[in-house]
Amino acid sequence: MHAMKFRSTFLVAAFIALPILLLGQHTNPAPLDTITPLYPDALIESGKDGVAKLTFVVNKKGLVEDPMVTEASEPEFGDAALVAITEWRFKPATFDGKPISQKVSLPFQFTASPENKLNAQVGRKVFKMIDVEPVRTRDLDERPVVVEKPRAPYPPALAGSGLDERVAVNVTIGPDGKVYNPEVLDMDRPIFLIPALVGAAGYVFEPPMKDGKPVYCTFEMTIWVYEGDTPPGRGETGRRPLPDGS
Template identity: 30%
Template structure:
């Protein structure tokens, strides 16, 4: 009988997001058998009226899960110089369509990062599949700066209220698979898991079953200084 160990999540001190695809296969960007998703159609990102009226410029970044049909399955604001920029970008991206990521020629679910820079001369949006760091200067100098909260900044560590164990497909249950998978994800103010992705995995099948399981987990709603927040954390799974 294979055992699965998953300790309570780790606090994220430096937040990074990666985009391995999860379907029946998993591949890292940059390898020969992986082609990242591409933007196919997009609606304009509207400049928030009040910020434009005050001649305020800035940026926003969102994390997007693109499904196998090229639709944005989930969108979460990662950070923004002003919350209104984040909401504007997320609202627009939910209407976009993509060419799905391809792994060995087959469509696969993936996770990407979209950034919009809001300038009075125009708005420019770019997509990346690389890891990134938050804008540290804005974080410390801009009182309006918004970002996901880290677990170590919350009033208390979220507790799992619903837990689903990873389940192997029938054809894989006799295989001797061992290794560790590191999943990072966001908990929303309702305690739901959002935009989960693989940070590190020693086996693509282990990664797939861990990712499918954590999407069903639920937690006590995260709060910071008494206010509901979105929180970003990391969950290790050890299969042995």
């Protein structure tokens, strides 16, 4: 079984050409060739999202000069944005049809992959490559026995809503009894994705056994994500409507 693959991403927010005081026909610089900033290696295990804002000059040839970080939630995000922006090429600003230099401000938003966010919340590497075929649950000496059953965290954005969700998750239980490579099989609302995966990854089982030896095995489980002290009853669907009726 292969580990789930996610990608860390970045977004470029509004491109802002800083105003200049000129009387005449003026056009702002426009990006022609862009390079995607890489999510910093040093922050991968943190699972952090972040932003970096740069100012720089687009010269008459459309090249970037004097780039500076004006704001960064983490220094590494600023460094990554600086490395990328030096490779950008622009159509230069013009005044009365002639190219001119102009100062520009540009924010970059970085988003950690769901995989890295999950690893950070659980405190260990949850997704990994497994070079053997996991044993099916029905082929084990006995069904997996739960040792620790943590509660899935509730999404802060839904605090006070009373909403809950029942999420079907497929996992691989390792010879150490820990859960690896959780994969959601059935879920209605994406906001419950990370909480459900965190809940599943926190389970600990007695080591699954096949012919008396500990093995990797596949296992399907149900994770409830709910608010309050009382878990939903077995007869409930866990799919109550959102406040807006959706």
